Amino acid sequence: MARKEEPLQMRIGEAKQRDVGKKRARIGPEAMDFLRVTPGDIIEVMGSRTSCAVVWPVDEDEKFPDIIRIDGQTRKNVGGSLNDFVKIRRVTSKFAKAVSLTPVNDSVTVDKEFTDFVKNRLKGLPITHGDEISVMILGNSMDFKITKTSPKGVVKIDRSTNLSISTESTVDRKVRVTYEEVGGLRNEVKAMREIVELPLKHPELFTRLGIEPHSGILLYGPPGCGKTLLAKVMASESEANMFSINGPEIMNKYYGETEAKLREIFKEAKDNSPSIIFIDEIDAIAPKREEAYGDVEKRVVAQLLALMDGLNDRGNVIVLGATNRPDSVD
Known part of the structure; x- marks a missing residue:
């Protein structure tokens, strides 16, 4: 033996x-x-x-x-x-006799040409059952989950491997962006890892120490500087679900509709925690109350504050807001 x-x-x-x-x-x-x-x-x-x-x-x-x-x-x-x-x-490793792949979040049309293309891209790479792998197709990365290998264990795909690709995809809310995809922003990533990734991945540390993690973080800077990318990276690396809110789009002229949408999103995030709620253009829904033009904006700000810092437990959920006008946020 x-x-x-x-x-x-x-x-x-x-x-x-x-x-x-x-x-x-x-x-x-x-x-x-x-x-x-x-x-x-x-x-x-x-x-x-x-x-x-x-x-x-x-x-x-x-x-x-x-x-x-x-x-x-x-x-x-x-x-x-x-x-x-x-x-x-x-x-x-052994050479695989058969490997089955399932696309993640993408439905594909599978034919022999597509299967052979994917097979050539994966040839020689070691894989195991349950792994996720990426294949570059026309400049875009497509993710696949390995659902079956024969034999079991660590295998490599070669010319004789029978590769099958499912036409149905698995649904995964988790974002797929890694630290390696961020150019620069080293200091910002380091700070975000401490205040976002740590409480999402290890909430038991904060519970044991009796420390309340940050309820929300504001990312500010000019358009295109990487605010949204940072939010995606944090969600991906901490394996958290991400819920996006576009400030101008969520505003509704009917009484109570905007607040109801916010409550619904926060509830869904709590039910699917760990989660990150990303609010883009947060200045559109949370302007300074003394400068707000109508009652709608004032009610939305109050509702957002209640959801983030109210008496009700928000669960393992962190709110990230992004704006290029930090002085306009309440």
């Missing part, structure tokens, strides 16, 4: 941009020696879930020997986030 490889505990780090979507795991020479692996070998990465990746050496300027650098999709497949601990060990 073969001896099972002893796992090594490492800490998750952000992947290099050139490694995104390639199932690479960059580890240091000490870790490679411990696992007895060389570049190109396959390792199993075990967090709250288990996935696999291809071993790749770290850059020469890497300062942290205990870091494993994996991209956002691999982090999602192992159920981990940056700085979480995972265990890794060497595994052997």
